[in-house]
Amino acid sequence: MIIKRGLSFLCITLFIFIACAPKQSLFLSEEVNKNSSTSSFSVIPFNQNWTPDATLKTMYSQEIDMFFQALPPSFSTNTPNKVNILKPELELNQSDFKEETLSRDNLKLNINFPSDTLLKASDDRYVYFLEGYKFQLIKKAGDRVSFAYQQSESKLALQFETEYYLYDKSKAEIIAWGKVSDESEVFGRPGFIDYLNVLTKVSKQMIEESPFLIN
Numbered sequence: 001m002i003i004k005r006g007l008s009f010l011c012i013t014l015f016i017f018i019a020c021a022p023k024q025s026l027f028l029s030e031e032v033n034k035n036s037s038t039s040s041f042s043v044i045p046f047n048q049n050w051t052p053d054a055t056l057k058t059m060y061s062q063e064i065d066m067f068f069q070a071l072p073p074s075f076s077t078n079t080p081n082k083v084n085i086l087k088p089e090l091e092l093n094q095s096d097f098k099e100e101t102l103s104r105d106n107l108k109l110n111i112n113f114p115s116d117t118l119l120k121a122s123d124d125r126y127v128y129f130l131e132g133y134k135f136q137l138i139k140k141a142g143d144r145v146s147f148a149y150q151q152s153e154s155k156l157a158l159q160f161e162t163e164y165y166l167y168d169k170s171k172a173e174i175i176a177w178g179k180v181s182d183e184s185e186v187f188g189r190p191g192f193i194d195y196l197n198v199l200t201k202v203s204k205q206m207i208e209e210s211p212f213l214i215n
Helices: 002-020 059-077 194-210
Strands: 023-030 042-045 083-085 095-106 107-114 128-143 150-168 173-186
Touching: 023 107, 042 059, 059 083, 059 194, 107 128, 107 150, 107 173, 128 173, 128 194, 150 194, 173 194
Parallel strands: 042 083, 042 128
Antiparallel strands: 023 173, 095 107, 128 150, 150 173
16 A cells, blocks of 8 residues: 555656646757857847737737846846847838748747848847747646645646747858747736746746857
């Protein structure tokens, strides 16, 4: 009976670990020296009015403000490199982008590559573009286990997912790209700290597979 209970507890623990693991599919060019560059870089999230795929759901002004407030410290926490978060107020539409497909092994990503107008918005050599992103509040079933009983309880988490690609202006090519997702438990209505926590987790995944130094 003790062995059976021990196995049950192990299975529950393993299930919770798998369920909470961040989802990521990342690619970094083999020609890039990983985590060695001290260069500054920019991050440009697509404006949701530029393309139909810019965001996976409509973001309202309050959420957009929270997003752009949390982005700078979320990246700066993970790298000593200078990070510039840009919010271009450019009047662009789908015709200003070229649809491309990035493919490597089992990883495939359809992106909208920008025209020179958007590329020139940043003076940095390296530019991250974020598209197909969204925040969502999800309910998670958690298990609280004791020696006497097992009880189920619901938890709330703020989830963020995005597709991204990193463009190197000097080489005129995309050197890193992928899709990342993570979540952070929240207690009540999400605030700035909740947005910061989940964005810090996601940006960490991106920086770890990049040319940039990591903290």
